Amino acid sequence: MASECRVTEPLLWALRELRSGFTPGSSAAVQDVLDRGAGSCVPFSVLRELHTLLRERGSQIYLHELLEGSEIHLPVVALPERNPQLVARLEKIKAKLANEEYKRITKNVTCQSNRQGTLADLGRQVRPLKTIIITIFNFLVTIAAAFACTYIGSQYVFTESAGRILSSVIVASFVGLAELYVLVRTMEGQLGEL
Template identity: 55%
Template structure:
């Protein structure tokens, strides 16, 4: 906390003029002002000087005296930290860091990190690929069979080949769309299960 001013040259000049021209200065204030040859003046002395200037009606104001001065703020000395406290804080920080690391990595499976994978993972992948291949093959066989049946069955209705092909394409498209609808619904059901 500030307790004094660091004074500048302007203060020295004005105080010197006051000391020479003023006879009503008390002896203790005069001694304090003469002792201010160093670079700081306490607030107590400044209050006495301010009171003297007010009583005698001097044209010099206090802010004019301290125009080039600054507050003297002593350096704050921080007490040394207790080594036991520092060690305890370090332990707590390490514990919190470990808990945070465990929380972040709790869902990491070390077997998934393995590049080769396990046999169980390989078996699951083969089964899923096999299911996809069977589904695609089933879709193609169904659409081709629907086309063939429609083409052969439409010979009793249409005599021209173009009409038979168009009828077969329409029937195969309807069967293919129906098959896709069932496939999507089945996949939705599989994906929706927990």
């Protein structure tokens, strides 16, 4: 943390004028600053005493006017040297993490270049096709069952065959549309998970 400020000419002038009012501990620091001249560093404790002296004497010059153009002196922080064992351990951990990342990225890459693929690959490719075939078969069976149930059940309402077929087609169409709606919503959900 900063504890000093670089001196400018107006601040040197104020320190020369009020040199006699400082405490013995601060007057040595003031004399040292006056000997070095502009660009030297003055501690904040001296600046606090200077501010008190300016207020006691009722001066028309304020401390912020004297500090204008000054800059805070920040001491250089010496960074400690890194422990070689720690550096070696960190490098080892980095290498291990990089190796794990590489293995994660390349876990599904095979080094065999056969054109047919393995049985596991074939199973993965057939599974979606199997699901689609079962879904289409289920769709067709549902429509056929709706048609058959309506045709058989409508014999009590209609005496003619044309009325029975027409009502069966209408019911099968509604069931088919409902099944299609459910199918589309299901497929949309499965595509969203991919």
